Amino acid sequence: MKERNTIGIDMGDRKHCICILDHEGQxxxxxxxxxxxxxxxxxxxxxxxxxxxxxxxxxxxxxxP
Known part of the structure; x- marks a missing residue:
């Protein structure tokens, strides 16, 4: 099995936050x-x-409020 990164994207109105994890979760x-x-x-x-x-x-x- 090929090891892949995982990319998490938190969608926003003006910008998106991106976090990339390696195959071990780092x-x-x-x-x-x-x-x-x-x-x-x-x-x-x-x-x-x-x-x-x-x-x-x-x-x-x-x-x-």
Whole structure:
């Protein structure tokens, strides 16, 4: 079985937070990327095949009265 990285993406309105884990679960990269198709393409242009995990849900109510 080929060892793959896992990429977690927390989607945001303006920016997405990205965390990449190696096959052992160790963090190898954390960064943010703008919420545009060109920014996302550029961020993943040289990325090897990986398991992608995307946060799904509605906006948080925290901080709102």
């Amino acid at each position: 963090v190898i990269s954390r960064n943010t990327v703008g919420n545009t198709a060109s920014a996302i393409r550029k961020a993943f242009k040289r990325q090897a095949p990986a398991l992608i995990v995307i946060e799904a849900g509605t906006h948080s109510a925290m901080g709102k």
